[in-house]
Amino acid sequence: xxxxxxxxxxxxxxxxxxxxxxxxxxxxxxxxxxxxxxxxxxxxxxxxxxxxxxxxxxxxxxxxxxxxxxxxxxxxxxxxxxxxxxxxxxxxxxxxxxxxxxxxxxxxxxxxxxxxxxxxxxxxxxxxxxxxxxxxxxxxxxxxxxxxxxxxxxxxxxxxxxxxxxxxxxxxxxxxxxxxxxxxxxxxxxxxxxxxxxxxxxxxxxxxxxxxxxxxxxxxxxxxxxxxxxxxxxxxxxxxxxxxxxxxxxxxxxxxxxxxxxxxxxxxxxxxxxxxxxxxxxxxxxxxxxxxxxxxxxxxxxxxxxxxxxxxxxxxxxxxxxxxxxxxxxxxxxxxxxxxxxxxxxxxxxxxxxxxxxxxxxxxxxxxxxxxxxxxxxxxxxxxxxxxxxxxxxxxxxxxxxxxxxxxxxxxxxxxxxxxxxxxxxxxxxxxxxxxxxxxxxxxxxxxxxxxxxxxxxxxxxxxxxxxxxxxxxxxxxxxxxxxxxxxxxxxxxxxxxxxxxxxxxxxxxxxxxxxxxxxxxxxxxxxxxxxxxxxxxxxxxxxxxxxxxxxxxxxxxxxxxxxxxxxxxxxxxxxxxxxxxxxxxxxxxxxxxxxxxxxxxxxxxx
Numbered sequence: 001x002x003x004x005x006x007x008x009x010x011x012x013x014x015x016x017x018x019x020x021x022x023x024x025x026x027x028x029x030x031x032x033x034x035x036x037x038x039x040x041x042x043x044x045x046x047x048x049x050x051x052x053x054x055x056x057x058x059x060x061x062x063x064x065x066x067x068x069x070x071x072x073x074x075x076x077x078x079x080x081x082x083x084x085x086x087x088x089x090x091x092x093x094x095x096x097x098x099x100x101x102x103x104x105x106x107x108x109x110x111x112x113x114x115x116x117x118x119x120x121x122x123x124x125x126x127x128x129x130x131x132x133x134x135x136x137x138x139x140x141x142x143x144x145x146x147x148x149x150x151x152x153x154x155x156x157x158x159x160x161x162x163x164x165x166x167x168x169x170x171x172x173x174x175x176x177x178x179x180x181x182x183x184x185x186x187x188x189x190x191x192x193x194x195x196x197x198x199x200x201x202x203x204x205x206x207x208x209x210x211x212x213x214x215x216x217x218x219x220x221x222x223x224x225x226x227x228x229x230x231x232x233x234x235x236x237x238x239x240x241x242x243x244x245x246x247x248x249x250x251x252x253x254x255x256x257x258x259x260x261x262x263x264x265x266x267x268x269x270x271x272x273x274x275x276x277x278x279x280x281x282x283x284x285x286x287x288x289x290x291x292x293x294x295x296x297x298x299x300x301x302x303x304x305x306x307x308x309x310x311x312x313x314x315x316x317x318x319x320x321x322x323x324x325x326x327x328x329x330x331x332x333x334x335x336x337x338x339x340x341x342x343x344x345x346x347x348x349x350x351x352x353x354x355x356x357x358x359x360x361x362x363x364x365x366x367x368x369x370x371x372x373x374x375x376x377x378x379x380x381x382x383x384x385x386x387x388x389x390x391x392x393x394x395x396x397x398x399x400x401x402x403x404x405x406x407x408x409x410x411x412x413x414x415x416x417x418x419x420x421x422x423x424x425x426x427x428x429x430x431x432x433x434x435x436x437x438x439x440x441x442x443x444x445x446x447x448x449x450x451x452x453x454x455x456x457x458x459x460x461x462x463x464x465x466x467x468x469x470x471x472x473x474x475x476x477x478x479x480x481x482x483x484x485x486x487x488x489x490x491x492x493x494x495x496x497x498x499x500x501x502x503x504x505x506x507x508x509x510x511x512x513x514x515x516x517x518x519x520x521x522x523x524x525x526x527x528x529x530x531x532x533x534x535x536x537x538x539x540x541x542x543x544x545x546x547x548x549x550x551x552x553x554x555x556x557x558x559x560x561x562x563x564x565x566x567x568x569x570x571x572x573x574x575x576x577x578x579x580x581x582x583x584x585x586x587x588x589x590x591x592x593x594x595x596x597x598x599x600x601x602x603x604x605x606x607x
Contacts, residue, residue, distance in 0.1 A: 001019060001257060001258065001303075001307055002016070002018045002019060003019050003300045003304040003307065004018040004019060004020070004300065005297075005300050005301060007048075008045075008047035008048040008051055009051055010048060010052040010054070010068075011051070011064075013048070014067075014068050015067070019254070019300070019303070021246055021247075021250050021296075022072050022073050023049065023052065023242075023244075024052065024056070024069060024072045024073050024074035024075075025074060026239070026243055027053075027056060027074050027079060028074075028077075028079055029239055029240070030053075030212075030234075031081060033232040033234065034203075034209070034232075035203065035210070035211045035230045035231050035232055036211065036212045036213065036231070036234050037214075037221060037231040037232065037234065037235065038213070038214050038234055038235050038240070039214070039215055039216060039217065039218060039235040039382060040214070040216070040235065040285070040384075041216060041295075041384025041385075042384070043320060044244045044245060044295060044297070044384065045244035045245065045296040046161065046162070046214040046244055047091075047161055047162075047214075049214070049243065050089070050159045050161050050212065050214060053157075053159060054087045054089060054157075054159055055068055055069075056068075056069065056074070056082060056083070057081060057083065057084065057085040057087055057157045057210075058083060058085065058086075058087045059083050059084060059085060059086060059126070059154050060122065060123065060126070061083060065078075065082065065083060081210075084154060085154060085155060085156060085157035085209070085210070086119070086126070086128075086149060086152075086154050086155070086156045086157070087156070087157050087159065088116070088119050088157070088158050088159070089115060089158075089159045089160075089161070090111065090112065090115050090158070090159070090161070091111075091160075091161040092108075092160065092161065092162045092163055092165045092166055093162040093165040094111050095108050095111050095165070095166040097165075097166040097169035097170050100181075101185060101190075101191075104170070104181075104185065104191070105185075105191040107166075108138070108166070108192070108195070109138035110138075112138035112141065112142070112195070113133050113134075113135065113138050113141050116131060116133060116138075116141050116142070117133055119131075119145070126152060126154070127151075127152060128148050128149060128151075128152055129147075129148045129151055130148070131145050131148045132144040139194065139195065142199075142202065143198075146202050146205060146208075150205065150207055155206060155207055155208070155209035155210075156202075156207055156208050156209060157209065157210045157211075157212070158199065158208050158210070159211075159212050159213075160211070160212070160213040160214070161214050162214065162215060162216075163213045163214065163215040163220065163221075164215040164216060164217060164219065164220040164221070165215070165216075167185055167186060167219075167220045168216065168217065168220070170185065171219070186220060186223040186224050187223065192220065192224060193223075193224045193227040194227070196224050196227040196228035197227045197228070199211065199228065200227065200228050200229075200230055203230060213231065216382055216383060217379070217382040217383065218233075218358055218359050218360065218382070219360065221359070222359040222360055233358050235285060236286050236287065236356065236358065237286060238287070238288040238289050240286070241284065241285050241286040241289040241290070241291075241293065242289075242291075244296065245283060245293035245295065245296055246293060246294040246296055246299050247291060247293060247294075248281070248292075248294075251273060251276055251277075251294055251299060252269075252273050254299075254303055255272045255273050255303075255306075256269055258272075258303065258306055259272070261307060261310075262306075262307075262310035264310070271504055272306065272312070275312060275316075275503075275504075276302060278403070278404055278484055279298075279302075279403055279404045279405050280294045280295060280298045280299060280302070280316075280405065281402075281403055282401075282402035282403040282406075283295065283384065283387045283402050283403075284387055284388040284389070285387070285388065287388065287391070287397065289388070292387075295384070297318060297320065298317075298318055298405065301313065301318040302316075311505055312503070312505050314481060316404070316405055316480055316481075317405040317409075317480070327379070327380065327383045327385055328341065328380075328385060328409060328410065328413040330379075331376055331379070331380065332413055332417050334376070336372070336373065336376070337376055338417060340373060340376055340377075341410060341414055341417070342468075344386075344400070344401060344410060345401075345407075345410055345414065345471050345474060349400050349401050350389055350398045350399060350400040351373060351377045351386070351398075351399050351400070352392055352396045352397065352398055352399075353373065353374040353377050353397055353399065354374065354396055354397070355397065356377075356381055356388075356397060357374070357375070357378050360375060360378065377399050380399075381399055384402070384406075385401075385402075385406055385410075386399040386400065386401065386402070387399065387401075387402040404484070404485065405480065407478075407485070408480050408485075411474060412475075414475045415475040415476065415478075418452060418455045418472075418475070419451065419455075427447060427451075428444075428447050428451065428476045430443075431443040431444040431447040431476065432444055432476040432477045432479075435512075435514065436477070436479075436483075436500060436511050436512050436514055437510070437511055439575050439591075441577055441579075441591065444473070444476065444477075445587045445589050447476070448469075448472045448473065448476070448587060449585075449586065449587045452472040453584040453585065456472075456584045466497070466519055466520035466581070468520070468584075469518045469579065469581045470497055470498060470518045473498065473516065473518070473579070474498060477498070477500065477514070479500075481503075481506075482502060482503060482506050482509065483500040483501060483502060483503060483506075483514075484500075484501045484502075485499075486498075486499045486500075486501070496515060496557070496558075496561040496565075497516055497517050497518045498514070498515070498516045498518070499514070499561075499565065500513060500514035500515075501572075502573070507571065511573075512573050512575045513565075513572045513574040513575070514574075514575055514577070515558055515561060515565065515574060515576045515577070516558075516576075516577045516578075516579055517553075517554040517555075517557045517558050517577070517578050517579070518554070518579050518580075518581070519550035519551070519553060519554050519578070519579070519580040519581070520550075520580075520581050521544075521546050521547055521550055521580060521581065521582050521583070522583060523582070523583040523585070525546050526544050526546050526547065526582055526583075530583060530585055533583055533585035533586055534585050534586070538588070541582060541586055541588050542588060544582070547580055547588060550580045551578050551580050551588065551590060554578030554579070554580060554590075555576075555578045555590060555592045557578075558576035558577065558578055559576070559592055559594075561576075562574055562576045562592070575591065576591065576592040576594075577589060577590070577591050577592070578590050578591075578592065
């Protein structure tokens with residue numbers, strides 16, 4: 001088996017017999033529209049989709065149809081448009097977003113001119129008159145292209161990949177003049193707006209007969225408005241939910257094939273599919289989607305490693321997708337954005353909004369008044385950092401974190417947001433490591449009490465309860481290299497606060513499985529002030545009746561949850577802890593110990 005990691009050339013994949021999930025059955029559905037806009041997060045297979053379409057419609061590949069498509073679904077009933085177009089391709093990810101607006105314009109025009117020159121050379125045998133290229137003005141080159149192609153019998157199918165890439169880089173990047181630079185590109189007579197006006201005009205002449213545009217977000221398309229107001233949005237259509245992305249069935253069948261090569265037994269197949277489901281599944285892009293889908297880049301990353309070494313990759317998050325952190329940083333710079341990120345790692349990990357906006361522009365992105373929760377949630381949805389989870393009884397959409405690898409991005413971003421100093425983050429992670437490598441809870445509790453509690457006194461963070469406490473511990477303990485992390489794991493129809501179960505392939509290491517239950521006692525409930533709480537020693541803290549009651553509840557829960565976990569998993573090295581916070585002042589922890597001979601708790605160990 002050969003897996004095409006990083007390869008988006010359909011012809012190369014098919015002719016070299018790489019792994020490919022057939023989507024050619026959607027071609028007839030796509031032909032219902034002429035000027036299509038399809039949005040998906042980065043590294044989600046959009047370029048391969050365009051390459052497949054280019055090979056299908058290209059008149060120059062007419063004689064290769066059987067070789068390229070004969071084994072695929074569309075071969076059973078090809079459409080009349082098969083191999084009848086000149087195909088012109090633009091890839092805006094090639095446009096350099098740095099420099100001045102004039103320099104970006106020059107890079108854009110150079111790219112368009114280069115594509116037109118390549119077009120003329122590729123189709124030189126089809127009787128197209130000479131196309132004049134103006135090095136200073138790609139719009140002139142487009143007009144010359146249109147005039148030349150109009151003399152032939154074949155129209156053009158225009159494919160634009162990553163239409164918003166360089167504009168998004170200008171907008172979300174670190175440059176100081178981002179707003180003015182972006183507006184100069186897309187508003188009034190900016191080079192991007194005028195380019196799309198020229199494209200729109202060419203459709204009226206029936207030369208650009210079909211257009212398929214891919215991108216990540218609708219921001220740029222919203223801002224060029226009348227420059228290109230003919231595009232049909234298909235990215236929320238349930239028929240195209242899995243146009244890019246793999247289904248659960250495709251994942252399972254591929255794992256079974258790999259298992260045969262590696263001579264693995266059926267339980268190993270189930271375990272591998274479960275790992276992929278836990279780490280990678282969870283994307284839905286349409287309200288009425290029938291099933292969640294997998295990010296294809298992450299899936300192929302896993303397949304390739306699993307097939308080559310017959311074991312899972314150590315890093316489940318492909319480094320090429322970690323750059324999505326920049327989008328979380330963008331949200332974290334907003335006051336309400338920081339709170340939303342914290343809310344998303346609470347127990348339900350969802351945000352509810354009336355609808356996903358299919359149009360929002362630069363002014364909403366940069367205006368503090370326009371960046372409400374609905375906008376921020378939609379922004380993260382388009383970049384694949386939130387996804388549709390369902391509908392509420394009131395008819396709202398529920399958006400949540402897709403899977404474990406994306407949850408890691410949230411944990412890392414929140415850790416940086418709450419602990420901006422690298423030395424503090426390093427100290428916190430070191431304290432967390434002492435818990436799961438040595439079973440030492442005290443250093444972690446001391447760190448949270450000394451560092452995080454100072455942060456949570458900030459009025460920017462509105463909630464104060466056990467979920468806040470859990471967030472602090474989760475961001476420090478998060479480690480998806482060694483563990484399957486689960487905040488609010490369902491156990492016997494109840495939910496444990498935090499479980500860290502060692503990955504099946506990491507059980508060779510000397511580390512512990514971890515179960516923690518958190519409780520929060522408000523200062524008013526304890527009947528003391530913040531100043532009084534700060535003066536308490538451990539013994540005085542333990543004598544507070546409400547603290548005693550909450551610790552008893554926590555230890556009872558870890559006893560029950562821990563027993564259920566040990567019935568569910570083989571060979572656990574489980575350490576069970578109760579952690580009770582008195583306001584944001586003091587932490588009391590205890591470990592529940594188990595008498596194996598008697599099969600029941602034999603007490604607890606306190607600091």
